[in-house]
Amino acid sequence: MxxxxxxxxxxxQRIEAGLYQSGERLPSVRTLSREHGVSIGTVQQAYYVxxxxxxxxxxxxxxxxxxxxKAMPPVPALTRPIQQPVEFMQWESVLAIANKRxxxxxxxxxxxxxxxxQPTLKPLLHxxxxxxxxxxxxxxGYDSLPGLPELREQIARLMLDGGSQLGAExxxxxxxxxxxxxxxxxxxxxxxxxxxxxxPNFFGVMQMLQGFGVKAIEIPTDAVSGxxxxxxELALEQWPIKAVLTVPNxxxxxxxxxxDERKRALVALARRFDIAIIEDDIYGELAYGYPRPITVKxxxxxxxxxxxxxxxxxxxxxxRVGWIAPGRYLDRVLHLKxxxxxxxxxxxxxxxTEFIQQGAYQPHLRRMRxxxxxxxxxxxxxxxxxxxxxxxxxxxxxxxxxWIELPGECNAACLNDALRxxxxxxxxxxxxxxxxxxxHCLRLNYAAPxxxxxxxxxxxxxxxxxxxxxxxSGV
Amino acid sequence: MxxxxxxxxxxxQRIEAGLYQSGERLPSVRTLSREHGVSIGTVQQAYYVxxxxxxxxxxxxxxxxxxxxKAMPPVPALTRPIQQPVEFMQWESVLAIANKRxxxxxxxxxxxxxxxxQPTLKPLLHxxxxxxxxxxxxxxGYDSLPGLPELREQIARLMLDGGSQLGAExxxxxxxxxxxxxxxxxxxxxxxxxxxxxxPNFFGVMQMLQGFGVKAIEIPTDAVSGxxxxxxELALEQWPIKAVLTVPNxxxxxxxxxxDERKRALVALARRFDIAIIEDDIYGELAYGYPRPITVKxxxxxxxxxxxxxxxxxxxxxxRVGWIAPGRYLDRVLHLKxxxxxxxxxxxxxxxTEFIQQGAYQPHLRRMRxxxxxxxxxxxxxxxxxxxxxxxxxxxxxxxxxWIELPGECNAACLNDALRxxxxxxxxxxxxxxxxxxxHCLRLNYAAPxxxxxxxxxxxxxxxxxxxxxxxSGV
Numbered sequence: 037m038x039x040x041x042x043x044x045x046x047x048x049q050r051i052e053a054g055l056y057q058s059g060e061r062l063p064s065v066r067t068l069s070r071e072h073g074v075s076i077g078t079v080q081q082a083y084y085v086x087x088x089x090x091x092x093x094x095x096x097x098x099x100x101x102x103x104x105x106k107a108m109p110p111v112p113a114l115t116r117p118i119q120q121p122v123e124f125m126q127w128e129s130v131l132a133i134a135n136k137r138x139x140x141x142x143x144x145x146x147x148x149x150x151x152x153x154q155p156t157l158k159p160l161l162h163x164x165x166x167x168x169x170x171x172x173x174x175x176x177g178y179d180s181l182p183g184l185p186e187l188r189e190q191i192a193r194l195m196l197d198g199g200s201q202l203g204a205e206x207x208x209x210x211x212x213x214x215x216x217x218x219x220x221x222x223x224x225x226x227x228x229x230x231x232x233x234x235x236p237n238f239f240g241v242m243q244m245l246q247g248f249g250v251k252a253i254e255i256p257t258d259a260v261s262g263x264x265x266x267x268x269e270l271a272l273e274q275w276p277i278k279a280v281l282t283v284p285n286x287x288x289x290x291x292x293x294x295x296d297e298r299k300r301a302l303v304a305l306a307r308r309f310d311i312a313i314i315e316d317d318i319y320g321e322l323a324y325g326y327p328r329p330i331t332v333k334x335x336x337x338x339x340x341x342x343x344x345x346x347x348x349x350x351x352x353x354x355x356r357v358g359w360i361a362p363g364r365y366l367d368r369v370l371h372l373k374x375x376x377x378x379x380x381x382x383x384x385x386x387x388x389t390e391f392i393q394q395g396a397y398q399p400h401l402r403r404m405r406x407x408x409x410x411x412x413x414x415x416x417x418x419x420x421x422x423x424x425x426x427x428x429x430x431x432x433x434x435x436x437x438x439w440i441e442l443p444g445e446c447n448a449a450c451l452n453d454a455l456r457x458x459x460x461x462x463x464x465x466x467x468x469x470x471x472x473x474x475x476h477c478l479r480l481n482y483a484a485p486x487x488x489x490x491x492x493x494x495x496x497x498x499x500x501x502x503x504x505x506x507x508x509s510g511v
Numbered sequence: 512m513x514x515x516x517x518x519x520x521x522x523x524q525r526i527e528a529g530l531y532q533s534g535e536r537l538p539s540v541r542t543l544s545r546e547h548g549v550s551i552g553t554v555q556q557a558y559y560v561x562x563x564x565x566x567x568x569x570x571x572x573x574x575x576x577x578x579x580x581k582a583m584p585p586v587p588a589l590t591r592p593i594q595q596p597v598e599f600m601q602w603e604s605v606l607a608i609a610n611k612r613x614x615x616x617x618x619x620x621x622x623x624x625x626x627x628x629q630p631t632l633k634p635l636l637h638x639x640x641x642x643x644x645x646x647x648x649x650x651x652g653y654d655s656l657p658g659l660p661e662l663r664e665q666i667a668r669l670m671l672d673g674g675s676q677l678g679a680e681x682x683x684x685x686x687x688x689x690x691x692x693x694x695x696x697x698x699x700x701x702x703x704x705x706x707x708x709x710x711p712n713f714f715g716v717m718q719m720l721q722g723f724g725v726k727a728i729e730i731p732t733d734a735v736s737g738x739x740x741x742x743x744e745l746a747l748e749q750w751p752i753k754a755v756l757t758v759p760n761x762x763x764x765x766x767x768x769x770x771d772e773r774k775r776a777l778v779a780l781a782r783r784f785d786i787a788i789i790e791d792d793i794y795g796e797l798a799y800g801y802p803r804p805i806t807v808k809x810x811x812x813x814x815x816x817x818x819x820x821x822x823x824x825x826x827x828x829x830x831r832v833g834w835i836a837p838g839r840y841l842d843r844v845l846h847l848k849x850x851x852x853x854x855x856x857x858x859x860x861x862x863x864t865e866f867i868q869q870g871a872y873q874p875h876l877r878r879m880r881x882x883x884x885x886x887x888x889x890x891x892x893x894x895x896x897x898x899x900x901x902x903x904x905x906x907x908x909x910x911x912x913x914w915i916e917l918p919g920e921c922n923a924a925c926l927n928d929a930l931r932x933x934x935x936x937x938x939x940x941x942x943x944x945x946x947x948x949x950x951h952c953l954r955l956n957y958a959a960p961x962x963x964x965x966x967x968x969x970x971x972x973x974x975x976x977x978x979x980x981x982x983x984s985g986v
Contacts (some may be wrong), residue, residue, distance in 0.1 A: 093759065131845065131846075134849050157651065161648070163643075164858060165642075168636050168862075176827040177827065178622065181609045214852055241854070243846070243849060247846060352648075352651030355651065355858075356686070357856075374605070375723075377687055377693070379687075379828075381686075382831075383639060423779075
């Protein structure tokens with residue numbers, strides 16, 4: 037038996053015996069090295085072994101902790117939204133997320149920010165600087181309506197990984213996925229029309245539907261397999277639905293990846309009822325498994341799928357570069373882009389093209405996938421440890437969203453008020469539905485590098501919820 | 512009498528005597544210097560004197576030409592569009608302008624490109640490069656919904672010149688003026704509503720109105736003083752108009768600046784009929800006179816004016832940074848921005864802020880105003896010389912658009928087909944109206960530095976039109 041295995045066994049026994057408590061910080065590598073007369077490398081190796089067994093968890097700059105022992109809470113059950121078209125409001129709550137300047141001392145677990153602190157993003161800044169120095173003034177001119185051809189070629193190549201074989205001429209560059217979705221909805225709907233959506237559903241899309249006078253019908257959705265096709269079929273039989281809007285890969289907020297056969301069934305259903313599919317694939321490249329899941333678009337044979345995506349989650353939201361592959365709706369999409377923003381910033385398109393051509397995109401994606409998965413491990417571990425029992429927690433297969441269902445009597449809408457003094461913000465579940473469902477839910481963003489601050493925030497969150505529940509049961 | 516005055520008189524006499532013909536190239540400075548035994552500086556000075564008298568015209572890298580003698584054609588008369596709300600189509604013709612990649616060998620007099628070749632733009636590229644090098648990765652994050660506060664402060668300061676005293680919090684940064692206008696229209700109108708517009712009117716706005724299901728009523732417009740307020744009042748009495756949309760400063764396409772008292776009357780009218788005013792001030796800073804004309808917004812006392820503008824014409828369209836000062840419609844505008852693009856590229860906002868803070872914006876503006884005015888002199892001169900008689904020509908007071916009315920029997924819609932072999936494109940007048948008016952008009956962009964190529968293009972244009980007219984009269 038090697039030294040490190042011996043040490044690992046010894047530590048495992050101590051944890052088993054309760055000598056190191058669940059959630060407790062383990063001795064530092066240096067301390068153990070002195071204590072056992074072994075090298076630092078040996079202790080590190082022993083910790084790696086225990087981490088692989090999920091017995092202990094690493095924390096950046098804080099050493100290792102004993103993994104919490106509580107069993108993982110169950111996955112949320114299939115949702116049961118009201119089965120009729122509804123209009124959406126709650127703009128005030130959404131504005132609070134969209135509008136606030138990120139104060140440096142507030143921990144924002146509510147917003148959609150990816151981790152933009154990684155060194156693999158540096159080449160992007162270099163490309164931006166390089167384009168400023170390198171290119172002549174012509175890059176300050178108007179871009180053509182569909183976007184820079186070189187960038188569209190690169191996007192077409194990236195989309196091959198999702199199974200779509202598209203030409204650059206089938207892709208339109210947009211000012212972020214928000215514009216892609218905004219255009220896609222208007223390309224297939226008129227005011228008064230009905231769109232089927234997952235439930236819970238990204239609040240940004242709900243705001244769009246409301247803004248364009250389009251009604252949503254929320255379809256029951258499973259936290260593991262996605263949209264209930266059975267429920268969708270019933271809704272399609274009952275209502276004159278124009279399109280279904282889905283985030284099938286690394287769903288926001290549930291984190292599921294819709295299985296391939298269900299994607300196929302969805303396309304078949306859309307064909308049968310002759311409706312469009314608006315697919316939001318913004319998290320598709322952040323799936324933890326390899327290869328990345330296929331897009332619904334890749335199964336589209338008659339151009340009824342409008343795929344929307346962007347670099348906002350994979351690279352950086354401040355770029356405001358997204359795209360749409362609108363199938364048969366290309367002409368309408370070009371017109372809508374013209375009357376929406378005209379064109380997309382040229383300089384950033386050039387810099388992005390340079391960044392991807394240099395081969396810097398895939399290494400960054402690989403790094404982010406691994407980091408988000410590790411963040412999830414740690415994050416879910418502490419949620420399990422600190423949060424009261426009776427909760428349900430999603431099992432994200434990619435991206436950086438955790439969806440938590442609290443016991444029914446909790447109203448998460450007041451949570452941000454309760455947490456104001458603690459300077460923590462979470463996304464209340466209520467804004468993910470038009471029907472007042474999900475009041476007892478919340479969504480947490482686990483993209484940021486895990487720190488003691490985040491651990492403490494989860495502890496505070498857990499304590500607050502525990503208190504609420506005991507008060508509720510006391511009454 | 513100084514030597515240069517003597518030489519100037521001599522040359523003036525020769526031009527008068529027809530020794531140098533109208534439109535003919537004058538001897539080079541060097542040749543004259545040898546011929547008359549005077550210094551190069553003296554010849555140059557003599558040419559300056561003659562240029563100031565508009566007897567001769569300079570051409571970049573081509574020396575001087577004798578100014579054409581024909582009298583300046585008259586200004587177009589007050590337009591007489593059909594006085595009822597109409598819907599707009601003609602997307603194909605607009606798409607041809609918006610969508611084409613600028614082939615390097617086609618002379619595009621049709622599009623909206625400003626001159627982006629001037630050295631005063633260099634600091635902007637430096638700022639872009641500098642931001643890429645300087646700033647940390649945080650600038651890749653989401654911007655807050657209304658835009659970078661530092662940039663909004665700079666914009667508030669710029670707007671002081673137009674007479675508006677606004678706080679940064681009253682300004683929302685957008686992805687270009689196209690997004691500003693798109694949001695402004697939707698902030699005040701529902702589908703089915705009616706908006707009053709100038710006639711002729713920028714085709715981009717007409718496309719928006721059509722795209723949002725809003726009808727336009729085209730108001731007679733004078734090429735010197737702008738919107739006929741008398742006609743507007745009649746229309747307001749007759750139709751339930753929701754807003755009036757105007758480009759009062761350096762109008763596109765007519766080039767007028769609406770006199771201050773008419774701006775005041777417009778605001779009074781809007782108040783009387785309780786309608787909103789959407790003001791497009793994108794060319795306001797390119798007025799040739801000093802100080803720049805006031806905005807309608809500066810006369811607004813109850814927040815009914817939505818001012819839209821951008822850096823697309825003053826600096827560069829590829830930046831895609833505009834703004835809107837929406838008055839009482841701020842909340843709706845923020846919601847519409849959220850569901851349109853979410854936010855504007857952060858990096859470009861930083862670079863622009865740096866560029867303006869450095870004091871590089873005003874020198875660039877001064878240069879561009881002077882250049883555009885000189886371009887206009889030369890351009891109008893050759894139009895006068897080469898174009899057939901019977902035309903009317905606008906008298907732009909800023910910006911870079913020339914509006915030309917041909918004799919009624921010309922249909923400029925076919926002009927681009929006729930000019931395809933010559934690789935010249937102009938904007939056909941028909942797309943500036945929903946009612947099929949202005950078929951006999953065309954709009955020319957004179958922003959680009961004047962060259963022999965442009966002179967030849969105007970000659971070709973003139974010849975083509977001459978031929979059409981003689982054929983038309985022959986039939």
